[in-house]
Amino acid sequence: MKKYIGCDLGGTNLRAAVVDVEAGDVLHQECIPTQAWEKHTAVMHRMSDLVLHVIQATGIEKDNIGGIGIGVPGVLDLEKGETLFLPNLQGTWPHVPLADTVMGYTGLATHLLNDVRSITNGEWRFGAGRGADTIAVFAVGTGIGGGLVINGRLHLGMGGTGGELGHTMIDFNGPPCGCGNSGCLEAYASGPAIAAMGMKAVSQGLTTRIAELCGHDLNRITPKLIAEAAQAGDERAKDIYQKAGFYIGIAAANVCSAIGPQRIIIAGGVAKAGELLLDPIRRTVRERVHIMPVEQVEIVQSQLGDNAGIIGAACWAAQANYSS
Ligand SMILES: [Zn+2]
Numbered sequence: 118m119k120k121y122i123g124c125d126l127g128g129t130n131l132r133a134a135v136v137d138v139e140a141g142d143v144l145h146q147e148c149i150p151t152q153a154w155e156k157h158t159a160v161m162h163r164m165s166d167l168v169l170h171v172i173q174a175t176g177i178e179k180d181n182i183g184g185i186g187i188g189v190p191g192v193l194d195l196e197k198g199e200t201l202f203l204p205n206l207q208g209t210w211p212h213v214p215l216a217d218t219v220m221g222y223t224g225l226a227t228h229l230l231n232d233v234r235s236i237t238n239g240e241w242r243f244g245a246g247r248g249a250d251t252i253a254v255f256a257v258g259t260g261i262g263g264g265l266v267i268n269g270r271l272h273l274g275m276g277g278t279g280g281e282l283g284h285t286m287i288d289f290n291g292p293p294c295g296c297g298n299s300g301c302l303e304a305y306a307s308g309p310a311i312a313a314m315g316m317k318a319v320s321q322g323l324t325t326r327i328a329e330l331c332g333h334d335l336n337r338i339t340p341k342l343i344a345e346a347a348q349a350g351d352e353r354a355k356d357i358y359q360k361a362g363f364y365i366g367i368a369a370a371n372v373c374s375a376i377g378p379q380r381i382i383i384a385g386g387v388a389k390a391g392e393l394l395l396d397p398i399r400r401t402v403r404e405r406v407h408i409m410p411v412e413q414v415e416i417v418q419s420q421l422g423d424n425a426g427i428i429g430a431a432c433w434a435a436q437a438n439y440s441s
Contacts, residue, residue: 118137118138118139119181119182119183119435120135120136120137120138120144120175120177120181120182120183121135121136121138121182121183121184121185121186121431121432121434121435121438122134122135122136122168122171122172122182122184122185122186122225122431122434123136123143123186123188123235123426123427123428123429123430123431123432123434124164124167124168124185124186124187124188124427124430125187125188125232125235125426125427125430126151126160126164126187126188126189126190126203126206126215126232127151127190127205127232128151128153128190128205128206129150129151130148130149130150130151131148131149131150131151131160131163131164131167132146132147132148132167132427133146133147133164133167133168133170133171133427134146134147134171134424134427134428134431135171135172135175135177135182136427136428136431136432138428138431138432138435141239141242141243141244141428141432143424143427143428144175145171145174145175146171146424146427147167147170147171147174149163149167151206153206153207153208154207156207156208157200157206157208157210157213157215158218160206161213161215161218161219161222162218162222164187164219165218165219165222165223168185168219168223168225169223179224179225182225183226183434183435183438184225184226184227184228184434184435184437184438185219185220185223185225185226185227185228185434186227186228186229186230186235186429186430186431186432186433186434186435186437187215187216187219187227187228187229187230187430188230188231188232188234188235188236188426188427188429188430189203189215189229189230189231189232190203190204190205190206190231190232191203191204191205191206191209191210191231192231192278193229193230193231193276193277194212194276195229195230195273195276195277196276197214197216198214198215198216198217198227198228198229199212199213199214199215199216200212200213200215200229204295205259215227215229216228216229226434226437226438227434228433228434228437230277230429230430230433231262231264231277231280232262232426233254233256233262233263233264233280233426234264234271234273234277234280234429235425235426235427235429235430235433236254236256236262236264236384236419236421236425236426236429237252237254237263237264237265237266237271237280237382237429238264238266238271238429238430238432238433239421239424239425239426239427239428239429239430239432240252240254240382240384240419240420240421240425240429241266241271241429242428242429242432243421243428243432244382244419244420244421244425244428245380245382245417245418245419245420245421246266246380246382249266249378249379249380250266250268250269250379251266251267251268251269251376251377251378251379252265252266252378252379252380252381252382253265253282253369253372253376253378253380253381253382254282254381254382254383254384254419255282255283255365255368255369255381255382255383255384255385256384256385256388256419257306257307257308257365257383257384257385257386257387257388257394258307258308258385258386258387259307259308259309260283260295260303260307261282261283261284261302261303261306261307261365261385262281262282262283262385263280263281263282263283264280264282265279265280265282265372265376267376271433282302282368282372283301283302283303283307284296284298284301284302284303285301285302285368285371285372286298286300286301286302287300287301287302287304287305287364287367287368288300291304291305292304292305302364302365302367302368305360305361305364306360306361306362306364306365307387308339308340308385308386308387310361311340311343311357311358311361311387312338312339312340312343314343314357314360314361315327315331315338315342315343315354315357316335316338318353318357319331319333319335319338320335323353324353325346325351325352325353325354326346326349326350326351326353326354327342327343327346327351327353327354330342330345330346340386340387340390341386341389341390343357343358344358344389344390344393347390347393348393355393358390358393358394358397359397360397361387361394361397362393362394362395362396362397362398362400362401363397363398363401365383365394365398365401366397366398366399366400366401366402366405367401367405369381369398369401369402369416370401370402370405370406373402373406373409373411373414374406374408374409377409378414379413379414379415380414380415380416380417381398381402381414381415381416381417382417382418382419383395383398383416383417383418383419384418384419384425385419388418388419391418395416395417395418398416399416402414402416
């Protein structure tokens with residue numbers, strides 16, 4: 118069985134890994150800074166070099182590598198293998214032939230997939246989604262990404278745009294979202310939105326452990342710091358996670374009505390808060406959904422951590438290979 122390469126094109130780092138897609142094991146991986154200011158041609162060549170380097174480091178013959186899957190943070194043309202809009206990378210990469218460029222440079226068939234759809238694919242195949250045929254993933258970090266598996270297939274929708282759960286609306290009169298709409302889940306419960314709730318509490322002079330932990334420096338307030346305060350028993354910090362969980366729960370309730378998932382997976386850096394976040398999501402979903410057997414919907418934390426995306430991207434390349 119051939120091995121596959123899973124890559125992650127991040128705003129900060131490029132990662133490439135050799136993956137055993139039958140076992141879901143990462144055999145070897147390397148990570149280098151993206152240096153996005155060098156623009157896309159340089160970044161694509163550095164990513165290609167990184168791929169060739171990880172292959173060399175494992176001592177596997179290139180003939181035994183089946184292809185490359187790249188998880189990309191943004192909007193893609195999956196058929197052409199082009200990037201259309203990458204908001205977190207300099208130059209935003211309009212119509213950049215990423216798949217063809219990496220393929221030309223490495224000689225390996227290359228397939229693109231949105232980064233959170235890659236995480237969804239990884240968690241479904243080898244992580245918290247194993248064994249379920251309909252799942253939804255919310256990846257809560259700097260933004261809120263999403264992904265869906267419906268009836269045993271990764272759901273892509275038109276041009277791969279389906280599954281943007283962070284941009285489902287919580288309140289059509291709500292605050293502006295980076296996408297141009299207002300009232301999206303992302304504007305309420307992303308990492309920066311959670312940090313902003315902590316900053317507000319401290320700047321209003323409310324009694325909270327968050328103020329001590331950040332040394333009264335608002336810039337040091339992160340979701341992680343607020344989680345620490347909550348775990349130490351701080352009521353305001355707990356309240357912030359209750360709110361964030363409630364909002365995600367509302368979006369998750371809508372997803373339950375739409376696709377009837379067996380499992381909802383909460384991934385991303387903010388998910389490390391664990392039960393602080395999961396509890397209010399579960400409660401909200403149970404309270405709000407009455408038209409499907411909601412008590413059977415499992416709401417769980419992701420399992421593969423930072424490797425979910427590269428495993429999912431490698432599996433995507435393997436799937437593309439079998440179906441072509
Ligand atoms: Zn939005």
